Amino acid sequence: MQNNTITNIDKYYRRSVILNSLESNNFNDIVEKYYTGLIKIRKEKTQNSLKTSLLKTAQDKNNPIFSFNFGLSLLDSFIKINFDTFGISILDEYIKT
Amino acid sequence: MKAYYSYWSKGYRNKVDQFYLDMNKLSAFFAKKNYGEIHLVTDSDSVEHFKGIAKWDSISTELDNLPEKYSHVWSLGKLLTFKIAAERGHHFIHIDADVIVWEKLPDFIDHADIFCQSREGHVSEWPSINCLYQLKNKYNILNEIKPYISPNCGIIGGKDLNFIKNYAETSIQLVTDPENEWFWANNVGQHFERAVLAEQYYLAICAEKFNKYITYLLLDGSEEECKEKKYTHLLGAKNDPLTKFKIKEALKKIEI
Numbered sequence: 001m002q003n004n005t006i007t008n009i010d011k012y013y014r015r016s017v018i019l020n021s022l023e024s025n026n027f028n029d030i031v032e033k034y035y036t037g038l039i040k041i042r043k044e045k046t047q048n049s050l051k052t053s054l055l056k057t058a059q060d061k062n063n064p065i066f067s068f069n070f071g072l073s074l075l076d077s078f079i080k081i082n083f084d085t086f087g088i089s090i091l092d093e094y095i096k097t
Numbered sequence: 098m099k100a101y102y103s104y105w106s107k108g109y110r111n112k113v114d115q116f117y118l119d120m121n122k123l124s125a126f127f128a129k130k131n132y133g134e135i136h137l138v139t140d141s142d143s144v145e146h147f148k149g150i151a152k153w154d155s156i157s158t159e160l161d162n163l164p165e166k167y168s169h170v171w172s173l174g175k176l177l178t179f180k181i182a183a184e185r186g187h188h189f190i191h192i193d194a195d196v197i198v199w200e201k202l203p204d205f206i207d208h209a210d211i212f213c214q215s216r217e218g219h220v221s222e223w224p225s226i227n228c229l230y231q232l233k234n235k236y237n238i239l240n241e242i243k244p245y246i247s248p249n250c251g252i253i254g255g256k257d258l259n260f261i262k263n264y265a266e267t268s269i270q271l272v273t274d275p276e277n278e279w280f281w282a283n284n285v286g287q288h289f290e291r292a293v294l295a296e297q298y299y300l301a302i303c304a305e306k307f308n309k310y311i312t313y314l315l316l317d318g319s320e321e322e323c324k325e326k327k328y329t330h331l332l333g334a335k336n337d338p339l340t341k342f343k344i345k346e347a348l349k350k351i352e353i
Contacts, residue, residue: 086214086251086315086330087323088340090199095346 098207098254100128100135101182101191105160105174106142113146119344120331121194125151126351128192131201136187138178157181167281170272172250172296176265179253183262190254195335198252199327202314209312210257211304213248214330216313220247220298228280229294236271237264237299237306245301247293248311251330253300257309264303268295 102125106112129135129152137153140160148156159181163173175191182189190206192198196214206212220226255261272281272295281291304311315322323329334340 084332085334086318086332087197087320087326087328088331088334089320090324090327090329091197091331091343091347094199094350095343 098132099154099182099187099189100125100132101178101187101189101254102128102135102137102194103160103174103178103191104137104139104143104147104194105163105168105171105177106140107160107163107165107168108171108174113143116335116341116344117194118146118150119341119348120335121147122150123344123347123351124192124194124197125153127198127200128190131198132190136182138174138181164273167272170281170291170295172292173269173272175250175253175296176268180262180265180269182254183258183265186258188254188256188258190252191250193251193330195331196251197329197331199329202252202328203326205312206314209255211253211255211260211309212312212314213253213300214251214313214328215249215315215318216246217249217297220245220293223290223294225280225290225294226298229298232271232277232280236267236274237303245298245305247297248300248313249330250296250300251332252314255312260303260307260309263307264300267303268299271295271299 102121104113104117104121125135134154135151136155136157137147137151138157138159139147140163141158144156144158147153160174160177163177167173175193179189179191182191190198190202190212271277272291281295300311303309314326314328331340
């Protein structure tokens, strides 16, 4: 499961600035990198998701661009469920105070 | 506003574990502090685990009524809880166990007819959306496929109890209708897709159908915004072993 997760994240984010420089295949390194990069991409992703959701929901499954977007979308959902967080730093601050 | 929690042991988490109880304990502590009343809707298999973790104002085991066959659609437990809260006439906020509302949420949430945590666009791209539209349209589903924004339901609630009851009730019917079994029963083992469709995407469908406006707590969901609104949703951090440690540490503080 962990290896699959790493492969999926790697595949998805290799093209992005977040993991471009990440050489380690260590699960914790990748997760850490994702967490630290999350704040930066949050706004962009929110805006993009609003844009893509306004695209016509294509039904042509033979369209390679459409299929590619579907793949990314599912992977994005997977990552969101498994790695996304909201306000985790408040918990950190609460523990420290 | 009264706070609600739910736990359906037939859902994907199955038997409740200590980490879940710890999260729920921390979350319920702050909900009690900020909203005064906290209510739990669960089932007979789990109720004993939850009794001691918070000063519940009521505990119900009505989730016993949900069909195990659709356990992968774990949001059924939440949906039935929304319906129960609405039928009780409670202006309510349902809080997921992995959500911590550190302080009372802003006034605009109190005043909202329907509110949720934040928008999620990615759901509208799922292939299964096309199947959803083949289901019988007696469940508020419009004929036209629309790319809805799916509301994240880390928190959900509001004052429009008629709408919330209708949405929750029809969503449960949509899933459990034998005529729709081909869609809902064939995805066992997949932990979030069908559950998110029934809870979140269907909410967007209902809101469109009845021309209802959903208010969102978070606009961009950034860490800064969460800090400002004193809101935490652990979501994926649940998989991080460090989070278990952090929750334990936080619990030490409230127990002092």
